[in-house]
Amino acid sequence: MLHVNSISKTYHSKPALSDISLYVHAGESIGIIGESGSGKSTLGKIILGLEKPDQGDVHFRGSNLHTLKGQALKAFRRHLQIVFQDPAGSLNPKLPVWKSVVEPLENYPDVIPSFLKEVRHDRKKMAEVLFQKVGLSPELLERYPHQLSGGQKQRIAVARGISLEPDLLVCDEPTSSLDVSVQAQVLNLLKKLQRDLNLSFLFISHDIAAVQFMCERIVVLKDGILVDAFLTNELFSASRHPYTKMLVEMSMEQDR
Amino acid sequence: MFENKTTTSCENNLLTVESLSVTIRNSRKKLIHNLNFSIPQGEIFGLVGESGSGKSLTATVILGMLSKSLEVTSGSVTLGQSEITSLSERELRNIRGRDIAYLSQNYQSFFTPFIKVGQQFIEIIRCHTDMSRKEAKKVAIHWLNKVHLPAERVFNSFPDELSGGQLQRASIASAIMFRPKLIIADEPTTALDVLTGERILDLLSELKEELNCSILLISHDLKHIIKRTQTVGVMYGGQIVEIGKTSAVVANPIHPYTNLLLQSRLRLNKHIQHELPTMLGEPGLIAEEGCPFTKRCPSAMESCSNKVPMNSLGKHHSAACHLVNAEREERYVTR
Ligand SMILES: Nc1ncnc2c1ncn2[C@@H]1O[C@H](COP(=O)(O)OP(=O)(O)OP(=O)(O)O)[C@@H](O)[C@H]1O
Ligand code: SF4
Ligand SMILES: [Mg+2]
Numbered sequence: 001m002l003h004v005n006s007i008s009k010t011y012h013s014k015p016a017l018s019d020i021s022l023y024v025h026a027g028e029s030i031g032i033i034g035e036s037g038s039g040k041s042t043l044g045k046i047i048l049g050l051e052k053p054d055q056g057d058v059h060f061r062g063s064n065l066h067t068l069k070g071q072a073l074k075a076f077r078r079h080l081q082i083v084f085q086d087p088a089g090s091l092n093p094k095l096p097v098w099k100s101v102v103e104p105l106e107n108y109p110d111v112i113p114s115f116l117k118e119v120r121h122d123r124k125k126m127a128e129v130l131f132q133k134v135g136l137s138p139e140l141l142e143r144y145p146h147q148l149s150g151g152q153k154q155r156i157a158v159a160r161g162i163s164l165e166p167d168l169l170v171c172d173e174p175t176s177s178l179d180v181s182v183q184a185q186v187l188n189l190l191k192k193l194q195r196d197l198n199l200s201f202l203f204i205s206h207d208i209a210a211v212q213f214m215c216e217r218i219v220v221l222k223d224g225i226l227v228d229a230f231l232t233n234e235l236f237s238a239s240r241h242p243y244t245k246m247l248v249e250m251s252m253e254q255d256r
Numbered sequence: 257m258f259e260n261k262t263t264t265s266c267e268n269n270l271l272t273v274e275s276l277s278v279t280i281r282n283s284r285k286k287l288i289h290n291l292n293f294s295i296p297q298g299e300i301f302g303l304v305g306e307s308g309s310g311k312s313l314t315a316t317v318i319l320g321m322l323s324k325s326l327e328v329t330s331g332s333v334t335l336g337q338s339e340i341t342s343l344s345e346r347e348l349r350n351i352r353g354r355d356i357a358y359l360s361q362n363y364q365s366f367f368t369p370f371i372k373v374g375q376q377f378i379e380i381i382r383c384h385t386d387m388s389r390k391e392a393k394k395v396a397i398h399w400l401n402k403v404h405l406p407a408e409r410v411f412n413s414f415p416d417e418l419s420g421g422q423l424q425r426a427s428i429a430s431a432i433m434f435r436p437k438l439i440i441a442d443e444p445t446t447a448l449d450v451l452t453g454e455r456i457l458d459l460l461s462e463l464k465e466e467l468n469c470s471i472l473l474i475s476h477d478l479k480h481i482i483k484r485t486q487t488v489g490v491m492y493g494g495q496i497v498e499i500g501k502t503s504a505v506v507a508n509p510i511h512p513y514t515n516l517l518l519q520s521r522l523r524l525n526k527h528i529q530h531e532l533p534t535m536l537g538e539p540g541l542i543a544e545e546g547c548p549f550t551k552r553c554p555s556a557m558e559s560c561s562n563k564v565p566m567n568s569l570g571k572h573h574s575a576a577c578h579l580v581n582a583e584r585e586e587r588y589v590t591r
Contacts, residue, residue, distance in 0.1 A: 035449045036420050149538050150307065179306040180477050181535040184520045188531050206449030209522040213529055233528065250450055251524050254479040 001026045001200060002047065002168060007056030009042055009224075016042045017053070017224045024168065029194055029201035031211035031232075033247065034221035040204045043221070044172050047202065048080055049073070061167070078108050081166040083157050085173035090157050091145045098127035098141040101159045113165035115197075130159040134189060151182035155189065162193060168200045175210060187213055208251050220244050269294040270470045271318065271438055276331035278313060278322070278494075287326065288313055288494045292566075295438070295487075300464065300471040302481035302502065304517070305491030306539035311474045313494075315440050317341070318472070319358055320348035335438065354384065357431035359424075361443035366427040367415040373426055374411035380430055399429040403459060421452035428459065435467050442474045457484055479521050482506055490514045493548030496566075500573030510575040513549050547577065555579060 002024040009017040017039045024030050034040050045051040047058055049065045058065040060076060068076055081104070084090045091100050102123050105111065112120050115133065119125035128138055134155040145153055154174060161169050171190065175183040191214060194201055203214045211218055212232055220228040220243065228241035235248065271294060278288040288310045295301040303311050316322050318333055320340050333340040335355060340348070352358070360366070367376055377396035378389055387395065393411070400407035403425040410418065410426055418426065424444065432439065441460060445453030461484065464471055475481050481488055482502060489499040490513065498511040509515045516535045536552045543550040546561040553560070559578050568574040 035451050149540060151538060179539050180517065180522070181306060181520045182539065183522060184532040184534045187522075188534065191531075207522060208450070209524045212524055213522070213532060235524075236526070247450070248524060250454060254450075254454075254483060 001061060002202075003059040004043075004047065005056050005059065007043075007046060007053035007058065009039075009046065009051070009053050011042075015224050017046075019056070020221075020224075020226050021056075022219055022226070022229070024200050024202060026167065027198045027200055028217065029199075029203060029215045031203045031205065031215035031218045032221060033205055033208055033211050033218060035206060037223075038221040039224040040206075040221055041172055042224075044082070044170050044202065044204050048082055048170055049077065078104075078111060078164050079167040080170065081161040081164065081168075082170045082172065083154075083161045083174045085177055090160075091153060093145050096142045096144060097148065097153075097156050098124065098131070100145075101127050101130050101156060101163060104160060104163050108164055111164055113163065115165070116163075126163075130163055133162065133193070134159045135185075149182075150178050151186060154178060154182075154186050158186070158189065158193070162197065162199070165197065166199070168202060169194075170202045170204070172204045173206070174203075176205070176207065183210070190214065208247050220247070268297050270297045270336060271295040271472070272332075272334045273314070273318070274332050274334070276314075276317065276333065277329045278310075278317060278326055279329050281325050281327050286329075286494060288317070291331070291494075291496055293487075293489050293496060293499060295470045295472060297470060298464070298468055299487065300461070300473055300485045302485035302488040303472065303474045303491060304476065304478050304481050304488060306476050306517075308540050309491040310494040311476075311491055312442055314491075315358070315442050315472065315474060318438075318440060319352055319356060320345075321352070354434045355437045357434075357436035357439045359428060359431055359439065359441045359444050361446050363420070363424040363427045363444075363447075364415075366430075367423070369415055371414070372411070373413055373415060373418070377411070377430055377433075381433065384434060395433060396429075399433050400426065402432075402463070403429045405429070420448055421456065424448065424452075424456055425459065428456070428463070432463060432467065436469055438470050438472065439464070440472045440474070443476070444473075445480060446475065446477070453480070460484075477521070478506075478517050490517065493542035495548055495576065497547075497549065497577065498573075498575040499566075500569075500575075504570075504573045508569075508573070510569060510573070510580055511549075511577045512553050512555050512579070514575075516554075 004020060004022045006019045006021050007017060008019055020043060032040050032043065046053050052066050091097065105126060116126050116129060119129055127141055131138055131141060136152065136155050140148065140152065175186050178186060187210060193199060203211060205211050212235060215232055217231055219226060222243050228244045273291055273293050276288060276291040277286060279286050291314065305311055317328060320343060328341055367373060374396060378392045381387055381392040381395055397407045397411060400410055405422060405425050415423060445456050460471060473481060473485060485502045488502045488505050489496045492513050498505060498514045505514060509518055519533045520535055541551045542548045547564045550556050550560045564576045564578055566574050566576045567580040
C-alpha cells in the first residue's frame, strides 16, 4: 500500500535521511525507532507529503505522492492521517473539542466512513460516535482543550485522526508526553482501533517497549540511516544489529 | 532517614522537609499535605508521581519561589543550617542558583533564543561574581567541558543550533558552576529519548560524586528513578503515600498506587502482550477525605474514607494505606 523508495533528504547540507526504503501493507503496523535527530520525524513528514524528499519517491496506493496536485492530492490526503506527540498543540484552543473532532469530515463532505453511515448528516452525532470509539464520555463534548487532561486530549486527537477512516495513521511519539498510567491506556486504545478498523500504522517512537507492543515489524534508524529491519518477534534474535541490541539492553537495564 | 515528625534533622541530612503543607490562599484548598522527607548529604532522592501530584510544587517551596497565590500553612524546609521557609527574599536569592541548582524539563527555554550560549554563561557568572569577561569565559569553558560538550563550539553557538541533549547538558553546566549543595532535577530527561536521557542521568551521578552534593530527582516515571536513587518517595494528591529505600519499595510495594505505577511501566516483554495493564481512572482524581487514592484504588474498603497515617514497615520503608497492618503481618513478621 505504501512504498518508500530510497529517499534522501538534506537540511543545511547535513543529511537527515540517506537512502531509506520501506513498505507498509494494508492493515499492518510498522514501528520506526531511533534517537532524537535520527530522522524519524522527517521520514514521517515526507510520508505524509508535508515535505519533499531530495531523492527517491513515495508511492501510496500506486501513485507518486510528491507529484500529485490539487484535487488528486486532497483525495489522497484523506487516507493519510496523523496523531502528534503534543496533544495540546494539535487542537484548536478556541473550539469546543467536538468541533475539532469532526472538522476533517467537513473538509471531505463526500467521504462516508463505515462507522458513521447512519449519522453522517448530523455533526454532533458523528462526534458522539467518534468519542465512543476512543472511550471518551459524551460529557466532554462541549469542553475546550484546556479543560481536559493530557490523556483525554490525546484521545481527542486520535478520534480526529480516525474520523475519515484513513488507510494509514502515522503516530509520531503519541504517548511520550503522557503519564505512565495514561500511556498504557492510549496504547491499548490505538491497538484496539487498529484491529477493529483494519488500519495501517506507522508508529514513530523512541520507546522500544511501546513499539514492541504496537507493531508487527520494526525499522531502526540511526543518524538518518536504516540500520535494521525485522519482525517484532525477532527483536531478541542474535542476528540483530549491534545498535538495536544496545537499545534493547538500555531498555531492560532501566527496569532493574 | 524519613521518620514521621518525631525526629528532627539528623546530622548528615542536607535537606529536611518537615510536615510541609501548602494551600491556595483564598480557597484554603490543600495542594500539599503534611510532607515529610529528608535527603542525606551525597544521596539521590527520587520523587515520583503522576501529573499534578505536587512534585514541582514541592521543588518550588524548596527553592523559595512559591507563587504569591499560594501559602505554606505548616511545616518547614531546612537546607544545611538555614530554614528556607523563614528566609527573606534577599537571603533566598543568595541561596538560589548558588546553594541550590534547579534543572527543569523545559531546558529548551533555559537559554534565551538569538543570544549565543557563551554570552549567556558570561552574564550569569558576572551576575554572581566580579570576574572580568575573560575570566568568566574561562570558567564557562571549564564547566562546558565538565558536561562533556565540545566547549568552544557550544560557547559560540546559538541555542537553536544545539540538539535537545546538548541543550540539557549546557543548562546543567550553567546550573552547577557555583558548586551547589543540592541539585533539583525536575523531569530532566522526560523530553529526551532513552539513550540521551540515560547519558544525562549518568552525567548527573558523575557530577554528584565530584561536587559531593545531593540530588532531588523528580519524575513521573519510576523507570527513571529506580536505578539512580537510594531512597524514593511516591506522591499522590499532594501527599507522600509511600517512602523508603528504593530497593525495598520496588521489591515490596505496599501502597496500591505504587504497585500500579510499577505494573503500568512499559517494558520489553519476551512474549507479545495483547493488552497492557492499566490503572483505573485519570490522574487528578483525588479524594478529599481519607486516603487520596480511594477513587481509583482496586482494594478500597470502607475504612479508606478515614484518615490514613504513615505506618512504618521496618526501618527503611513506610506507607500510608489501611492495608499496611494486614500486609505487615504477612510480609515482614512471618518471614
Ligand atoms: N500557582 C498555583 N495556583 C493554584 N494551583 C496550583 C498552582 N501551582 C500548582 N497548582 C496545583 O498544584 C497541584 C500540583 O502541581 P505540580 O505542578 O506540583 O504537579 P507535578 O506533580 O509537578 O505535575 P507534572 O508531572 O504535570 O509536572 C496541581 O493540582 C496544580 O494544578
Ligand atoms: S487506604 Fe484504602 S483506598 Fe487508600 S490505597 Fe489503601 S486500600 Fe486503597
Ligand atoms: Mg512538574
